[in-house]
Amino acid sequence: MTALTGAAYWLPLICAVVLGFAVAMYIVLDGFDLGIGILFPFFAREVDRDQMMNSVAPFWDGNETWLILGGTGLFVTFPHAYAVVMPALYVPLITMLLALVFRGVAFEFRWVAKPHHAKWDIAFSAGSIVAALCQGFMLGGLIGGTRVEQGHFAGGPFDWLTPFSLLCGLGLVVGYALLGATWLVMKTAGTLERRARRSAHVLLIGVLGFIVLVSIWTPLEFASIGARWFSWPNMLYLSPVPLATAFFAVACWRGLAGSRLMFSPFYSAVALFVLAYIGLVISVMPYLVPPSITLWDAAAAPSSQRFVLIGMVILVPFILGYTVFVYYTFRGKVRADEGYH
């Protein structure tokens, strides 16, 4: 890599941080409402499902907008990476988008269709599961490496399909389910809350299992990731990540068991996600498209990055502000029959 200085160095880095923030927001926010869909098969009673749906209905649309910001953000700030990644992940990407169609419309259609809404329960649930699976596939495919020749994607349509990406897919389904279950613990009451608590315990064990598996698998399969984590003094500097993960795992477990902590199990689960995400970023930095395209290789023209960053600096605080406002408006436990239908 040639030495970069000034704006040519900093602009792409700042853009990457902002983009990384948008993706993290998406994973956490849409994660819990996808999780509700993943949990649907385990909560068969209609009243429970109504409440589960109502607990996320005011938010899902805003949550999913972070996905659009992630996609367009990559397009805007790193068009070259966007132009390589999207063709490389074509199959899981299109499948995910179609799955999101089913689950997105289910939020409205389910109510209009009542009492003939069984098909939209299935659409909501299957759409959520498939979308989460595909996101995991894309993550695994991206880490697994993309074949690039002369700046273009040069692989086949199923290059992303590896045992590792399958693991990531399953891991993300279980992870989102944990976010969803802890969300229900926070937002509902009575039997639904109790059942969500029980599911969350099981899911937490599953999530920790996947975290351990991925943490062992990636350094073994990808030498660069092994070197990043297990060389001295990196090991020391990076040790807070696994330590904090252990802390929040315990906090989440104890919170679910009912001990009074300062924060609910949902926030512990979010922290686990954020930590896993940070671990991932540490593993692949500075590559946007491992193993060949760095964030500096893929950067848009400085003028374009600057123009968008100005907008983000001004607008993202507003967006966060009214997002907080909406979550505050609909705070607390969901009341029965709160839907507008």
Place this chain on the structure above:
Amino acid sequence: MNAVLLARLQFAFTISVHIIFPAFTIGLSAFIATLLIVWQRTGREHFHRLARFWTKVFAVSFAMGVVSGIPMSYEFGANWSRFSEVAGNVVGPMIGYEVLTAFFLEATFLGVLLFGWARTPPWLQATAAVLIAVGTAMSAFWILSANSWMQTPAGHVMRDGIAYPVDWFAIIFNPSFPYRLAHMLTAAYLTTSLVVLAVGARYLLVGAFKEEARTMMRMGVGMLAVLGPVQLLLGDQHGLNTLEYQPAKIAAMEAHWRDTGPMDLVLFALPDEKAKVNRAAIAIPHLGSLILTHDWNGHVPALADFAADAQPRVTIIFFAFRIMVGIGLFLIALGLTGAVLWRRGQLFTSRWYLRAAGWAWPLGFIAILAGWITTENGRQPYVIYGILHTRDATSPIAAATVGASLAAFVLVYGVVFSIGVYYIRKMLRHGPHGAAVATSSLPDALPNQPLASARESARESRAEPPVI
């Protein structure tokens, strides 16, 4: 079929399905905001009932707009990766601003509008509706700016085949943008007005929801009578702008093969692309020149004046344009007739007019699709006019993969959105809750729907004297 054609078909299909919903929700959000503001100021309950009723329709439409819109932001990269690289520096930021200024605003405040009735004060409901209406218009602003830049690129330089921004103001306010924005926003407001008018007319035909129906009809006719003629002027100006910057598109729209003097206005013809002539043409001499150059003998560049690989195909553009203009003229007639009937006090009793208006509801959507088919095909063979050929803009993806995803899109959209439109129809037939004159004559009434609050407002409203 080759991958380029399949990718084009996929984009055409997904965006055509998508545009139907934003075209509707842009106008509908403004309509709902107006209703809520009027309700706040007058305290008349039927405005509130109408607002809540249309908010439900809005929610279903908006959800379909969102889920059909998310794929668009990824399709650029998936199917058009070369375009993304060439145009990313310029088009990317505009789409980025669309997300930042519009999508979050709409999506977030939709939650307040839909679910906040019990938790937030009425003024906040009205504010949320206004913010959503502003958001939808902002969204149109940015995406039309991006599209217009692809039609009439400006404010950039090309280096190594990649576009680099030089002047953002010139990029955003590129030559065709103000015309396209005005034309499209007006089209969206017209489309919604027509649907509102049609629903009102249908209620009156069966004698249901009279108070609400009259309000809908008055608002619909008023909008149509004003915006219809305005749209004609805007379309004319947009056409002159296209003649200046994309003359080949105008030549294709008018099936103007050779410049042999003053141009006819071809009312109908069967364009023969091989022989480059019009068969079975019905044309008015000089009128084409008059409209396009505002001069009786003006010259208009013809297709023969352009290189073979800079000419769009004529047939689709020619017919799509005529469908759009034909519908536009009909809507003006519908609006003005309605205004005359209104003045004479016969608007709600002229059954022939109610029937015509009741059947007219899809025309706005058809006109919008026809207009976009005209302008997008007219840009061909370029994806960025004069800069990047469509055939050079695609991703390195095999035709089989693109074809399979196209089939999946057609299947999924076909099923999901037809059901969605069916549900909207069902909601419209069910009508506003708690209307002053509830009716059982409408089919498809949903037994489980009324909420306690709706029943209350029904009781209240029965005590009110009839309006008018």
